[in-house]
Amino acid sequence: MDPYEPNIDPILIQGASFIGQAMMNRLIGEGKTGITTNSVYDSWTPARAYQHYHGAVRILSEAASVQYASPIKQNFSDLRPGLGYDPRTVSWKFPALWRGGEWHLRDIVDYELTAAMGALEHMAYYRERWLRNFYTVQKRAISWNGAPYAFVVPPDQRDSVTAVEMLNILRFGEVEVEQAEAAFTADGVEYPKGSYVVRVAQPFGAFAKTMMEKQVYPDLREYPGGPPQRPYDVTAHTLPMQMGVKVITVNQPFQASLTKVEKIAAASGAVEAGPVTAGPAKAYLLEHDSNASIKALNRLMKDKAEVYWAAKPFSAKNKLYSAGTMIVHGGAGIETKLQAIARELSVNFIAVNDRLNVQAYKLIPPRIGLYKSHVASMDEGWTRLIFENYEFSFTNILDKDIRAGGLRSKYDVIIIPGELSETQIIEGHRNGTVPPEFAGGIGEAGVQNLRDFVNEGGTLVTMDKATEFAAKQFALPVKNALEGVKPQDFYVPGSLLKIVLDTENPIAYGMPRETAAFVEQNAAFDVTGNAKAVGNYPLTNPLMSGWILGESKIFGKTAVVDVPVGRGRIILLSIRPQFRAQVRGTYKLLFNSVYYGPATLTTYE
Incomplete structure (x- = not known):
């Protein structure tokens, strides 16, 4: 239809x-x-x-x-x-x-x-x-002569590993990808050697075009002036926006020396030599821009390395590094390990002997509990998949585990994934509808155990609908501005919306100030008290791709919240930061949350 x-x-x-x-x-x-x-x-x-x-x-x-x-x-x-x-x-x-x-x-x-x-x-x-x-x-398809003529993916990417991943997704979909052997000019802009080009005039150019361009979903109603006609699935699938990759649309034909590529590989990383000639450097720096930096961090944690995140921008070797830059303390054998990580993950470490004297978060290997309700949540499965792909160590915890209590002695971070309402989390399946061992949710006892966990220093990370559970059950100083709003007054059925981030908050380390977030009828909060707004919708229409009705309802509202509670904290990610393991551009909001909670603020000399 x-x-x-x-x-x-x-x-x-x-x-x-x-x-x-x-x-x-x-x-x-x-x-x-x-x-x-x-x-x-x-x-x-x-x-x-x-x-x-x-x-x-x-x-x-x-x-x-x-x-x-x-x-x-x-x-x-x-x-x-x-x-x-x-x-x-x-x-x-x-x-x-x-x-x-x-x-x-x-x-x-x-x-x-x-x-x-x-x-x-x-x-x-x-x-x-x-x-x-x-x-x-x-x-x-092969005779296409309209606009756009092509899409260009330049090599200067914020996250070059994810850019290569995006290109390989296109190749997996049998899209022809070419690479420039020399600099060229297209639509009056010069692009360097090594840029990738995806032309639309090719057998499966329609697939490339729909994946690379903005979607404009039609405003369909049940009847004139009535509620929106619900799409069967989501309305936005723009790959560069989802993955945080810079792609330029070129409308006019151009000449360039191009070679078809099959499998695309990211450039091998390295450890830039330090100023010392014997022994390790004092420290090694890794910028936080790439998702691969999180995989590198997980490997270092497993190797018991001493690792920090800079809490403020700082200078080293005549360069300014942003908050969130990883500082790996030097020591015997560490450079050999970093070289192996750099080669395998295509990340670059910078060896320094400078006295950094910067405020920093000392990181520890977080003990992660990923909540798995007996009310099946696909979001839990996607979360599990990306945790495995990025080499996080974690344990699935069930309703009975939360009801049993003693959570702080076992976990530093508990994650409640999306698609689960407050009622589903607390009550689960009704008795008699499933075998007894699968009936019920975490119950009131489980809610209290989660409160104890946070008050004792644990971090609770909630996503999607679960943010409303946390907001209400913990009486947080936030209010969902969309509560009770009818679909004809506000509707966003799976679209990419702009959010503006506080990149000096650890939750947003390594992120651009503005990014595309996947939103599907999610809460938009007003925050007060000690709640910190980390990611807000702008004061103009936030739609980047897809469909939205009543956009003014969320102007300036908050999508990412950091709330200190007791000795711990609760993080509300009311977007879908890992939707279907696709939206690489917002993965770090989840990954950073996991490490931020149990980290200790100190000074790295």
């Missing part, structure tokens, strides 16, 4: 309808009822519609569940509207009502088999037309 992403060739959009109607025709012809087409799923995000950007048609069919394999009984009067259809009303895309009754696993198999045979019969009958259309789609 609408909308479909504008980079998809119209032939493919119509093709999905063409084959879907054939499948439905065979189902209806066999007397099967309760079937809809052109409903539920849109064709907006390439996360699902990958085929549409690669010269093929994507179709998806689903049947009503029987909840594993037991027959269910469904009354007609209990059926409710879905996205784009009403099961109790006849329409052109829902022509035969299912009147209720029993529904079996056998029914699912029969319906799906008929649908599959309808698709195969259709493809066989119209095979020449399908082949001709596929040829036309690919011919149009």
Whole structure:
């Protein structure tokens, strides 16, 4: 159903309808009822519609569940509207009502088999037309002569490792990537040798274009002036914004000496030689800009290295270093370890013998507990994945572990991931709906144990909906400015919004002052008292890609909050800082939070 992403060739959009109607025709012809087409799923995000950007048609069919394999009984009067259809009303895309009754696993198999045979019969009958259309789609792709002409990824990146990762994602999607063998000029701007170029006129240029450009999602309503029509999935997928990579759109054709590349590798890192000729340097500096610096930190922590974060900007070797720069204390054998880390992770350490005399946070290996509710949270799985990828040591903690208490003796940091409401965290599954060992949440006892954990010096990091749990249960000096606001007055269904960061707060170390954050109907806080605003929405429309309604509701509101509580602290990340393990540009907000909590402020001489 609408909308479909504008980079998809119209032939493919119509093709999905063409084959879907054939499948439905065979189902209806066999007397099967309760079937809809052109409903539920849109064709907006390439996360699902990958085929549409690669010269093929994507179709998806689903049947009503029987909840594993037991027959269910469904009354007609209990059926409710879905996205784009009403099961109790006849329409052109829902022509035969299912009147209720029993529904079996056998029914699912029969319906799906008929649908599959309808698709195969259709493809066989119209095979020449399908082949001709596929040829036309690919011919149009390689003949593209509009704007933009190309995207340029220059080598001077804030996080060059992530930039290379982005290019390899495009290569994985079969996008052709070229590298400049010499400097060139495009749209009046000179780019250096080594710049990467992605031209749109190529077989899968539509995929490159949709991943690299800003999305403008249409303002769709249930009825004129009514609430927004909910998208099936998110509305923004702009890869450079998500990953914090600088990409320039070039509209006019240009000449350059370019060579196609296959797998792209980041330049090997190194330890810049210090001014000493024997023994290690006094210290080694690593700037905080790259996500790879966090992986390097995790390896150093496992090696029991002495590591600090500078709390203020400082100068060394005639260069100004920003707050958050990593200071690795020198010692026997440390340079050999740093050389290995530098080579493997493409980071650069600077050896110094200067007396730094800078305020700094002494870091320790944090004992991390990642909350895993029995109410399944995909966000917990994505968090676990990125922690594994970035080599964090952590333990999953369950409801029973939080109810048992004694948390501070086991953990320095507890993380409550997103997608879990206050009710789900506290109450969990109702008794009788799951086996007894999976029923219930953390309960009031667990809430009190979390309060004790923070008051005793622990750090609680909450994300997405869980920030509202923390705000209310800990009576924090914050208030969600969007509480009770109706969707027609404010709506942001998975978009990239600008936030402005206090980069001298440890939570935002290594971040640019302004960045794109993934937001999906998240809280926006007013902060008072001792709560510190670390990331705010600007006083103008924050939309960078996707869709937002009622943007003025969040002007100047806070998305990232640091709240000291007792001897510990609570960090509210009310954005989605690690959404689906995609948004590399805001990973550091989570990573920094983990190390910041248990760190000790001192002076590094």
